[in-house]
Structures are given as C-alpha cells and as structure tokens.
Amino acid sequence: MKKRDLTGFAFISPWLIGFAVFTAAPFLATIYLSFTRYNIVTPPVWVGSVNYRRLFTEDELFWKSLWITVKYALVAVPLGVVAGVALAMLLNLPLKGMALYRTLFYLPSIVPVVATTVVFVWLLNPQIGLVNAILQRFGVIGPAWLQDTKWAFWSLVFMSLWGVGGSMVIYIAGLKDIPAQLYEAAMIDGAGVLARTRHITLPMLSPVIFFNLVMGVIQAFQYFSQAYIMTQGGPENSTSFYALYLFYRAWRYMDMGYASAMSWVLFLIIMLVTGLIFRTHKKWVHYGG
Numbered sequence: 001m002k003k004r005d006l007t008g009f010a011f012i013s014p015w016l017i018g019f020a021v022f023t024a025a026p027f028l029a030t031i032y033l034s035f036t037r038y039n040i041v042t043p044p045v046w047v048g049s050v051n052y053r054r055l056f057t058e059d060e061l062f063w064k065s066l067w068i069t070v071k072y073a074l075v076a077v078p079l080g081v082v083a084g085v086a087l088a089m090l091l092n093l094p095l096k097g098m099a100l101y102r103t104l105f106y107l108p109s110i111v112p113v114v115a116t117t118v119v120f121v122w123l124l125n126p127q128i129g130l131v132n133a134i135l136q137r138f139g140v141i142g143p144a145w146l147q148d149t150k151w152a153f154w155s156l157v158f159m160s161l162w163g164v165g166g167s168m169v170i171y172i173a174g175l176k177d178i179p180a181q182l183y184e185a186a187m188i189d190g191a192g193v194l195a196r197t198r199h200i201t202l203p204m205l206s207p208v209i210f211f212n213l214v215m216g217v218i219q220a221f222q223y224f225s226q227a228y229i230m231t232q233g234g235p236e237n238s239t240s241f242y243a244l245y246l247f248y249r250a251w252r253y254m255d256m257g258y259a260s261a262m263s264w265v266l267f268l269i270i271m272l273v274t275g276l277i278f279r280t281h282k283k284w285v286h287y288g289g
Helices: 003-031 052-056 060-090 097-109 113-122 130-137 152-163 165-178 180-188 193-221 226-229 242-252 255-284
Strands: none
Touching: 003 052, 052 113, 052 255, 060 152, 060 165, 060 193, 060 242, 060 255, 097 152, 113 152, 113 226, 152 193, 152 226, 165 193, 180 193, 193 255, 226 242, 242 255
C-alpha cells in the first residue's frame, strides 16, 4: 500500500473507527442476540429460534404493528410523492416572488421533528386545537383525532405531508434539468399542458421520483418519533408502528433478544420491499440519453 493511501486512511480513520464500533459491531451482535434471551442485566442465554417462533406464531401485536406500518407506507409515501411533485411543478412556474414561496414551503422540513410533533399535538387537540376550531366555523364537529381509534392513524398520515417541502426541493432540481427544447417541440406539435406533463415532465422526472420513493418507503418502515411523542401507540394500539413496538420490547420490557429478532425481520422486510421496487423501475423510470 502506498504512503499516499495510508495518509488517506489516517484522515478517515475517526469515521472508520466510529462506524466499526457504533454501527458494524452492534449490527453483527444483534444476529447472535436474536437467538438469545437477554435483558441487559444478566448475560445472554442461548434459546435458539424461540424468539422467531414466538414472533410469528404467538405475538398478535407483531402482526398488527407490521400491518399498520405497511398501511402507512402504502398511503403516506404515495401521497408524499404526489404532493411533492405537484408542489414542485407549481413552484417552478416563472412568476415573480417564487423564491420566497419556495423558502416558505421548504422551512417546515428543517424544523426538528420533536418541535413539529408537539405543535401538531396542540393543533389536533379536540377541545382547544386550531383544526377543530376551523371546522367548527363551518358547522362541522371535529373528531378527537389522536384519541380516536378511527382517526389517530390518519392524523399521522396527514401530519406527514407537513414536511413535503424537503422532497419538493429535489423535484424542483429535477425539473430544472429537463431540456427546454423538449417542451418547445411539444408545443409546436400542439401538445397541451396535460400532454406535456404526462409525456415529458413525469418521464424525465421519474429518476427523482424513484429515488424519493425508495427513501420514503425505507423511512416509512422505520416510522417512530411522531407516533412515540403523539400517541405512544394508542389508542388501543391503533398507531403501534413496528419500530415503536420494537422500542417497547427492548426498553420497556427489557427483552433485547426478542427486539433483536424483530430488528432482523424488519431489516429483511425493508430489503425485500426495496428489491421489489428496484425490479419494477426499468418499466417506468426513464434516464436521459
């Protein structure tokens, strides 16, 4: 190995050491722990595949939390993509003051998650919340939102649209890369706005949509902070997301072996879903050139 290579590794050694100690080692350790009974206080005891058998055959909340998470990914991620693309197209129009509007729509995405979540707890308060106050102006009695089993999940989906400005910026960057001559040629051929959107904008933007779709699905399967702060999994486990249930098994019940098994099931599910999305991308993602 050349001296120049050693110098480069020396410069990145703090990151390599941190990755090995805080990421790689715990990641590998959970493989062993998933086959043990471990409560942190006492040494792990090997139990074989018991954790996995309990997970799939005895734990009803495991299946419920998995379904809630899958449902969230199926609803919130497509909604976020559609809202992000639509907002980006609107904010890409050549109008005066558009930079200000882009900034205003982007700001919510950089607000800390905890702060945003606390604000929404107040907004969705059934007695003094702003949302129900607005509905009451129109003669509509708003639901209990986070305290109602029918509305708690959809409240979290609704809140997910608040940070759509983050993906909006990426979509705007993608729109700026679409060659203007494509639109000019389409207009000469008599194509209207909808035709240009369908046959030029969306196909040329599909790589960006694909990227945000994959990242959105991965984040949806790890959805935790908002549910933990707003509902703690209630009411009646209607918002018991997979990551939240995993957290409770690990730190509320001190069942680290079981939680490790859950983490590996989640890892495999994410890998499987991501792989399926990659298998389909050749049919609808178009790359320039």
